[in-house]
Amino acid sequence: MHDLIIIGGGPAGLTAGIYAVRYGLDTLVIEKNVVPGQIATADRVENYPGFPSISGMELMNKFKEHAEKTGVIVHSSDVRSVKDGGDKKVIVTDNGDLEALAVIIATGANPRRLGVPGEDTFLTKGVSYCATCDGPFYAGQNVIVVGGGESAVTDALILSDIAENVYVVHRRDELRACSILQKRAFDKENITFVWDTVVQEIKGGEFVEKAILKNTKTDEITEMEIDGIFIYVGITPNTSIADVEKQGAGFIVTDEKMESSVSGIFAAGDCRRTSMWQVVTAVSDGAVAAISAHEYITSVKFEN
Ligand SMILES: Cc1cc2nc3c(=O)[nH]c(=O)nc-3n(C[C@H](O)[C@H](O)[C@H](O)COP(=O)(O)OP(=O)(O)OC[C@H]3O[C@@H](n4cnc5c(N)ncnc54)[C@H](O)[C@@H]3O)c2cc1C
Numbered sequence: 001m002h003d004l005i006i007i008g009g010g011p012a013g014l015t016a017g018i019y020a021v022r023y024g025l026d027t028l029v030i031e032k033n034v035v036p037g038q039i040a041t042a043d044r045v046e047n048y049p050g051f052p053s054i055s056g057m058e059l060m061n062k063f064k065e066h067a068e069k070t071g072v073i074v075h076s077s078d079v080r081s082v083k084d085g086g087d088k089k090v091i092v093t094d095n096g097d098l099e100a101l102a103v104i105i106a107t108g109a110n111p112r113r114l115g116v117p118g119e120d121t122f123l124t125k126g127v128s129y130c131a132t133c134d135g136p137f138y139a140g141q142n143v144i145v146v147g148g149g150e151s152a153v154t155d156a157l158i159l160s161d162i163a164e165n166v167y168v169v170h171r172r173d174e175l176r177a178c179s180i181l182q183k184r185a186f187d188k189e190n191i192t193f194v195w196d197t198v199v200q201e202i203k204g205g206e207f208v209e210k211a212i213l214k215n216t217k218t219d220e221i222t223e224m225e226i227d228g229i230f231i232y233v234g235i236t237p238n239t240s241i242a243d244v245e246k247q248g249a250g251f252i253v254t255d256e257k258m259e260s261s262v263s264g265i266f267a268a269g270d271c272r273r274t275s276m277w278q279v280v281t282a283v284s285d286g287a288v289a290a291i292s293a294h295e296y297i298t299s300v301k302f303e304n
Helices: 011-022 056-070 131-138 150-160 179-187 279-303
Strands: 002-007 027-031 074-076 079-085 088-093 096-105 109-111 142-146 165-169 191-194 197-204 208-215 221-225 228-231 235-237 265-267
Touching: 002 011, 002 088, 002 279, 011 027, 011 056, 011 279, 027 096, 096 279, 131 150, 131 228, 142 150, 150 165, 150 179, 150 191, 150 228, 165 197, 208 228, 265 279
Parallel strands: 002 027, 002 096, 027 074, 096 265, 142 165, 142 228, 165 191
Antiparallel strands: 079 088, 088 096, 109 235, 197 208, 208 221
16 A cells, blocks of 8 residues: 555656655656656757756656656556545556555646547548657658647747648637747748638548648638648547546646545646646646645544
Protein backbone atom coordinates (compact mmCIF):
# COMPACT_ATOMS: atom_id res chain seq x y z
CA MET A 1 0.00 0.00 0.00
CA HIS A 2 1.51 3.31 -1.13
CA ASP A 3 0.56 6.63 0.37
CA LEU A 4 0.10 8.21 -3.05
CA ILE A 5 -0.03 6.99 -6.63
CA ILE A 6 0.27 9.59 -9.38
CA ILE A 7 -0.96 8.51 -12.81
CA GLY A 8 0.98 10.23 -15.62
CA GLY A 9 4.61 11.27 -15.76
CA GLY A 10 4.22 14.54 -17.68
CA PRO A 11 4.85 18.01 -16.20
CA ALA A 12 1.87 17.79 -13.81
CA GLY A 13 2.63 14.25 -12.60
CA LEU A 14 6.36 14.77 -12.08
CA THR A 15 5.81 18.06 -10.24
CA ALA A 16 3.27 16.36 -7.99
CA GLY A 17 5.88 13.62 -7.43
CA ILE A 18 8.60 16.11 -6.47
CA TYR A 19 6.33 17.85 -3.95
CA ALA A 20 4.94 14.57 -2.55
CA VAL A 21 8.40 13.03 -1.99
CA ARG A 22 9.59 16.24 -0.32
CA TYR A 23 6.54 15.99 1.99
CA GLY A 24 7.68 12.48 2.98
CA LEU A 25 4.93 10.56 1.21
CA ASP A 26 5.59 7.03 -0.07
CA THR A 27 4.91 7.96 -3.69
CA LEU A 28 4.79 6.11 -7.01
CA VAL A 29 4.35 7.74 -10.43
CA ILE A 30 2.92 5.47 -13.14
CA GLU A 31 3.68 6.38 -16.76
CA LYS A 32 2.80 4.32 -19.83
CA ASN A 33 5.05 5.92 -22.44
CA VAL A 34 8.83 5.77 -22.84
CA VAL A 35 8.82 9.46 -23.74
CA PRO A 36 6.28 11.08 -21.40
CA GLY A 37 4.52 14.42 -21.67
CA GLN A 38 2.93 16.14 -24.65
CA ILE A 39 5.47 18.92 -24.33
CA ALA A 40 8.19 16.55 -25.54
CA THR A 41 6.65 16.92 -29.02
CA ALA A 42 6.95 20.74 -29.00
CA ASP A 43 9.70 22.16 -31.17
CA ARG A 44 10.26 25.27 -29.02
CA VAL A 45 8.86 26.38 -25.70
CA GLU A 46 9.20 30.11 -25.11
CA ASN A 47 6.68 30.72 -22.35
CA TYR A 48 7.98 28.67 -19.43
CA PRO A 49 9.68 31.03 -16.97
CA GLY A 50 13.41 30.53 -16.55
CA PHE A 51 13.83 29.12 -20.05
CA PRO A 52 13.46 31.87 -22.69
CA SER A 53 13.75 29.29 -25.47
CA ILE A 54 14.08 25.54 -24.97
CA SER A 55 13.05 22.47 -26.98
CA GLY A 56 10.08 20.60 -25.51
CA MET A 57 12.12 17.40 -25.24
CA GLU A 58 14.90 19.18 -23.34
CA LEU A 59 12.41 20.74 -20.92
CA MET A 60 10.77 17.35 -20.30
CA ASN A 61 14.21 15.79 -19.72
CA LYS A 62 14.96 18.49 -17.16
CA PHE A 63 11.70 17.68 -15.33
CA LYS A 64 12.63 13.96 -15.34
CA GLU A 65 16.16 14.67 -14.09
CA HIS A 66 14.84 16.88 -11.29
CA ALA A 67 12.25 14.25 -10.28
CA GLU A 68 14.87 11.46 -10.27
CA LYS A 69 17.25 13.54 -8.13
CA THR A 70 14.43 14.16 -5.64
CA GLY A 71 13.80 10.42 -5.38
CA VAL A 72 10.59 10.14 -7.40
CA ILE A 73 10.09 6.55 -8.58
CA VAL A 74 8.47 6.14 -11.99
CA HIS A 75 6.88 2.77 -12.72
CA SER A 76 6.16 1.82 -16.32
CA SER A 77 2.54 0.66 -16.78
CA ASP A 78 -0.70 1.54 -18.49
CA VAL A 79 -3.40 2.34 -15.95
CA ARG A 80 -6.75 0.83 -16.96
CA SER A 81 -8.92 2.14 -14.12
CA VAL A 82 -9.01 3.65 -10.66
CA LYS A 83 -11.42 2.10 -8.16
CA ASP A 84 -12.59 3.94 -5.09
CA GLY A 85 -12.63 1.78 -1.98
CA GLY A 86 -13.12 4.64 0.49
CA ASP A 87 -9.87 5.03 2.43
CA LYS A 88 -8.11 2.78 -0.10
CA LYS A 89 -7.88 3.36 -3.88
CA VAL A 90 -7.16 0.45 -6.23
CA ILE A 91 -5.22 1.26 -9.40
CA VAL A 92 -5.75 -1.40 -12.05
CA THR A 93 -2.80 -1.57 -14.48
CA ASP A 94 -1.75 -3.84 -17.33
CA ASN A 95 0.83 -5.24 -14.85
CA GLY A 96 -1.62 -5.96 -12.01
CA ASP A 97 -3.35 -4.01 -9.26
CA LEU A 98 -1.73 -1.43 -6.97
CA GLU A 99 -3.12 0.21 -3.86
CA ALA A 100 -2.77 3.69 -2.40
CA LEU A 101 -4.43 5.91 0.16
CA ALA A 102 -4.78 8.69 -2.44
CA VAL A 103 -4.46 9.13 -6.20
CA ILE A 104 -3.53 12.07 -8.39
CA ILE A 105 -4.73 11.75 -11.98
CA ALA A 106 -2.29 13.62 -14.24
CA THR A 107 -2.99 11.79 -17.47
CA GLY A 108 -2.98 14.86 -19.71
CA ALA A 109 -4.72 14.99 -23.03
CA ASN A 110 -4.50 14.13 -26.71
CA PRO A 111 -5.19 16.33 -29.72
CA ARG A 112 -8.90 16.64 -30.53
CA ARG A 113 -9.90 15.28 -33.92
CA LEU A 114 -11.78 17.32 -36.51
CA GLY A 115 -14.22 14.49 -37.06
CA VAL A 116 -14.48 14.93 -40.84
CA PRO A 117 -14.48 12.25 -43.55
CA GLY A 118 -10.95 11.31 -44.58
CA GLU A 119 -9.31 12.29 -41.26
CA ASP A 120 -8.92 8.69 -40.06
CA THR A 121 -8.26 7.26 -43.53
CA PHE A 122 -5.29 9.56 -44.11
CA LEU A 123 -3.82 9.53 -40.60
CA THR A 124 0.00 9.32 -41.11
CA LYS A 125 -0.66 9.62 -44.87
CA GLY A 126 -1.00 13.39 -44.87
CA VAL A 127 -3.02 14.01 -41.70
CA SER A 128 -0.97 14.93 -38.63
CA TYR A 129 -1.35 16.57 -35.22
CA CYS A 130 2.33 17.43 -34.70
CA ALA A 131 4.51 19.57 -36.99
CA THR A 132 7.64 18.87 -34.97
CA CYS A 133 7.14 15.14 -35.49
CA ASP A 134 5.95 15.07 -39.12
CA GLY A 135 6.88 18.48 -40.60
CA PRO A 136 10.14 17.31 -42.24
CA PHE A 137 8.12 14.97 -44.53
CA TYR A 138 6.60 18.04 -46.23
CA ALA A 139 9.74 19.81 -47.46
CA GLY A 140 8.84 21.97 -50.48
CA GLN A 141 5.17 20.91 -50.36
CA ASN A 142 1.86 22.65 -49.62
CA VAL A 143 0.15 22.11 -46.28
CA ILE A 144 -2.90 23.28 -44.36
CA VAL A 145 -2.86 24.08 -40.67
CA VAL A 146 -6.33 23.96 -39.08
CA GLY A 147 -6.93 26.18 -36.04
CA GLY A 148 -6.21 29.64 -34.69
CA GLY A 149 -4.74 29.09 -31.23
CA GLU A 150 -1.15 28.98 -29.92
CA SER A 151 -0.46 25.44 -31.12
CA ALA A 152 -1.80 26.11 -34.62
CA VAL A 153 0.23 29.28 -35.11
CA THR A 154 3.40 27.85 -33.52
CA ASP A 155 3.25 24.85 -35.82
CA ALA A 156 2.36 26.97 -38.88
CA LEU A 157 5.62 28.87 -38.19
CA ILE A 158 7.60 25.63 -37.93
CA LEU A 159 6.06 24.36 -41.18
CA SER A 160 6.72 27.66 -42.98
CA ASP A 161 10.46 26.93 -42.69
CA ILE A 162 9.98 23.51 -44.29
CA ALA A 163 7.02 23.60 -46.67
CA GLU A 164 6.57 25.71 -49.81
CA ASN A 165 3.22 27.19 -48.69
CA VAL A 166 1.27 27.01 -45.44
CA TYR A 167 -2.46 27.81 -45.43
CA VAL A 168 -3.91 28.47 -41.98
CA VAL A 169 -7.60 27.56 -42.19
CA HIS A 170 -9.49 29.07 -39.28
CA ARG A 171 -13.23 29.12 -38.60
CA ARG A 172 -13.11 32.69 -37.28
CA ASP A 173 -11.67 35.93 -38.72
CA GLU A 174 -9.08 36.42 -35.99
CA LEU A 175 -6.53 34.31 -34.14
CA ARG A 176 -6.51 33.34 -30.46
CA ALA A 177 -2.72 32.95 -30.35
CA CYS A 178 -0.67 35.57 -28.44
CA SER A 179 0.26 38.75 -30.33
CA ILE A 180 3.98 37.87 -30.61
CA LEU A 181 3.14 34.66 -32.47
CA GLN A 182 0.51 36.41 -34.59
CA LYS A 183 3.00 39.04 -35.72
CA ARG A 184 5.59 36.40 -36.60
CA ALA A 185 3.01 34.50 -38.65
CA PHE A 186 1.65 37.59 -40.42
CA ASP A 187 5.24 38.55 -41.34
CA LYS A 188 5.89 35.19 -43.05
CA GLU A 189 5.47 35.46 -46.81
CA ASN A 190 4.57 31.81 -47.32
CA ILE A 191 1.81 31.71 -44.67
CA THR A 192 -1.66 32.53 -46.01
CA PHE A 193 -4.69 32.87 -43.74
CA VAL A 194 -7.99 31.44 -44.92
CA TRP A 195 -10.53 33.04 -42.57
CA ASP A 196 -14.09 31.99 -41.70
CA THR A 197 -13.44 28.58 -43.17
CA VAL A 198 -13.69 24.99 -42.02
CA VAL A 199 -12.36 21.76 -43.50
CA GLN A 200 -15.31 19.62 -44.56
CA GLU A 201 -13.56 16.62 -46.03
CA ILE A 202 -10.07 15.31 -46.74
CA LYS A 203 -9.62 13.46 -50.03
CA GLY A 204 -6.87 11.64 -51.87
CA GLY A 205 -5.61 8.34 -53.22
CA GLU A 206 -2.89 6.66 -51.20
CA PHE A 207 -1.99 10.01 -49.61
CA VAL A 208 -3.85 13.30 -49.02
CA GLU A 209 -4.39 15.24 -52.25
CA LYS A 210 -7.02 17.83 -51.46
CA ALA A 211 -9.18 19.42 -48.78
CA ILE A 212 -12.78 20.41 -49.27
CA LEU A 213 -13.29 23.77 -47.55
CA LYS A 214 -16.49 25.57 -46.59
CA ASN A 215 -16.77 29.30 -45.93
CA THR A 216 -18.84 29.62 -42.75
CA LYS A 217 -20.28 33.01 -43.78
CA THR A 218 -21.16 32.37 -47.44
CA ASP A 219 -21.45 28.54 -47.38
CA GLU A 220 -19.26 28.53 -50.50
CA ILE A 221 -17.47 25.21 -51.04
CA THR A 222 -13.95 25.21 -52.52
CA GLU A 223 -11.26 22.62 -53.09
CA MET A 224 -7.61 23.14 -52.18
CA GLU A 225 -4.88 20.88 -53.51
CA ILE A 226 -2.52 20.08 -50.65
CA ASP A 227 -0.06 17.44 -49.50
CA GLY A 228 -0.67 17.56 -45.76
CA ILE A 229 -3.13 18.73 -43.09
CA PHE A 230 -1.99 19.57 -39.56
CA ILE A 231 -4.89 19.75 -37.10
CA TYR A 232 -4.93 21.88 -33.91
CA VAL A 233 -8.52 22.26 -32.72
CA GLY A 234 -8.16 21.63 -29.01
CA ILE A 235 -7.54 18.67 -26.76
CA THR A 236 -9.43 15.66 -25.43
CA PRO A 237 -8.50 14.66 -21.85
CA ASN A 238 -7.42 11.10 -21.00
CA THR A 239 -9.88 10.61 -18.18
CA SER A 240 -11.86 7.46 -18.95
CA ILE A 241 -9.95 5.58 -16.20
CA ALA A 242 -11.80 7.30 -13.36
CA ASP A 243 -15.44 7.51 -12.43
CA VAL A 244 -15.46 11.10 -11.16
CA GLU A 245 -17.42 14.21 -12.17
CA LYS A 246 -16.36 15.50 -15.59
CA GLN A 247 -17.35 18.31 -17.90
CA GLY A 248 -17.17 19.13 -21.60
CA ALA A 249 -14.98 16.70 -23.52
CA GLY A 250 -14.35 14.81 -20.23
CA PHE A 251 -12.25 17.27 -18.22
CA ILE A 252 -12.20 16.32 -14.50
CA VAL A 253 -13.99 18.82 -12.28
CA THR A 254 -11.97 19.72 -9.16
CA ASP A 255 -12.13 22.24 -6.35
CA GLU A 256 -9.31 24.74 -5.73
CA LYS A 257 -7.38 21.99 -3.88
CA MET A 258 -7.47 19.86 -7.07
CA GLU A 259 -9.74 17.33 -5.37
CA SER A 260 -12.27 15.62 -7.64
CA SER A 261 -15.84 14.70 -6.75
CA VAL A 262 -14.43 11.57 -5.05
CA SER A 263 -12.60 12.11 -1.78
CA GLY A 264 -8.90 11.19 -2.06
CA ILE A 265 -8.83 11.32 -5.88
CA PHE A 266 -7.15 14.47 -7.16
CA ALA A 267 -6.51 15.73 -10.70
CA ALA A 268 -3.83 18.01 -12.16
CA GLY A 269 -2.83 19.43 -15.53
CA ASP A 270 -4.43 19.07 -18.94
CA CYS A 271 -6.91 16.40 -17.78
CA ARG A 272 -8.53 18.91 -15.40
CA ARG A 273 -11.29 21.39 -16.20
CA THR A 274 -9.58 24.78 -16.19
CA SER A 275 -9.19 27.85 -18.38
CA MET A 276 -5.70 27.19 -19.71
CA TRP A 277 -3.77 24.04 -20.61
CA GLN A 278 -0.07 24.83 -20.53
CA VAL A 279 3.08 23.55 -18.83
CA VAL A 280 3.05 26.39 -16.33
CA THR A 281 -0.51 25.61 -15.23
CA ALA A 282 0.14 21.83 -15.22
CA VAL A 283 3.10 22.17 -12.83
CA SER A 284 1.12 24.53 -10.61
CA ASP A 285 -1.78 22.06 -10.46
CA GLY A 286 0.67 19.24 -9.67
CA ALA A 287 2.12 21.10 -6.71
CA VAL A 288 -1.30 22.00 -5.27
CA ALA A 289 -2.60 18.45 -5.81
CA ALA A 290 0.40 16.95 -3.96
CA ILE A 291 0.00 19.24 -0.97
CA SER A 292 -3.75 18.55 -0.83
CA ALA A 293 -3.09 14.80 -1.11
CA HIS A 294 -0.61 15.07 1.78
CA GLU A 295 -3.28 16.78 3.90
CA TYR A 296 -5.83 14.10 2.97
CA ILE A 297 -3.42 11.17 3.61
CA THR A 298 -2.41 12.59 7.00
CA SER A 299 -6.06 12.79 8.05
CA VAL A 300 -6.79 9.23 6.82
CA LYS A 301 -3.77 7.89 8.77
CA PHE A 302 -4.81 9.84 11.89
CA GLU A 303 -8.38 8.47 11.78
CA ASN A 304 -7.15 4.88 11.44
C1 LIG B 1 2.77 20.31 -30.06
C2 LIG B 1 2.52 20.94 -28.70
C3 LIG B 1 3.13 22.13 -28.37
C4 LIG B 1 2.93 22.71 -27.11
N1 LIG B 1 3.57 23.88 -26.81
C5 LIG B 1 3.45 24.39 -25.56
C6 LIG B 1 4.20 25.55 -25.19
O1 LIG B 1 4.94 26.13 -25.98
N2 LIG B 1 4.07 26.01 -23.90
C7 LIG B 1 3.26 25.39 -22.99
O2 LIG B 1 3.22 25.83 -21.85
N3 LIG B 1 2.54 24.30 -23.34
C8 LIG B 1 2.61 23.78 -24.59
N4 LIG B 1 1.89 22.67 -24.93
C9 LIG B 1 0.93 22.12 -23.94
C10 LIG B 1 1.68 21.27 -22.89
O3 LIG B 1 2.40 20.26 -23.54
C11 LIG B 1 0.67 20.66 -21.93
O4 LIG B 1 -0.12 21.67 -21.36
C12 LIG B 1 1.39 19.91 -20.80
O5 LIG B 1 2.22 18.91 -21.32
C13 LIG B 1 0.37 19.27 -19.86
O6 LIG B 1 1.05 18.49 -18.93
P1 LIG B 1 0.31 17.27 -18.20
O7 LIG B 1 1.32 16.66 -17.31
O8 LIG B 1 -0.97 17.72 -17.65
O9 LIG B 1 -0.09 16.25 -19.37
P2 LIG B 1 0.77 15.48 -20.45
O10 LIG B 1 1.96 16.26 -20.84
O11 LIG B 1 -0.20 15.07 -21.50
O12 LIG B 1 1.29 14.17 -19.67
C14 LIG B 1 0.37 13.17 -19.29
C15 LIG B 1 1.13 11.86 -19.20
O13 LIG B 1 0.24 10.85 -18.72
C16 LIG B 1 0.50 9.65 -19.38
N5 LIG B 1 -0.71 8.81 -19.35
C17 LIG B 1 -1.90 9.09 -19.90
N6 LIG B 1 -2.78 8.11 -19.64
C18 LIG B 1 -2.10 7.19 -18.90
C19 LIG B 1 -2.48 5.93 -18.34
N7 LIG B 1 -3.71 5.44 -18.48
N8 LIG B 1 -1.55 5.23 -17.66
C20 LIG B 1 -0.27 5.73 -17.50
N9 LIG B 1 0.12 6.91 -18.02
C21 LIG B 1 -0.78 7.63 -18.70
C22 LIG B 1 0.86 10.07 -20.80
O14 LIG B 1 1.62 9.08 -21.47
C23 LIG B 1 1.64 11.35 -20.55
O15 LIG B 1 3.03 11.14 -20.48
C24 LIG B 1 2.08 22.08 -26.17
C25 LIG B 1 1.46 20.87 -26.51
C26 LIG B 1 1.67 20.30 -27.76
C27 LIG B 1 0.98 19.00 -28.11
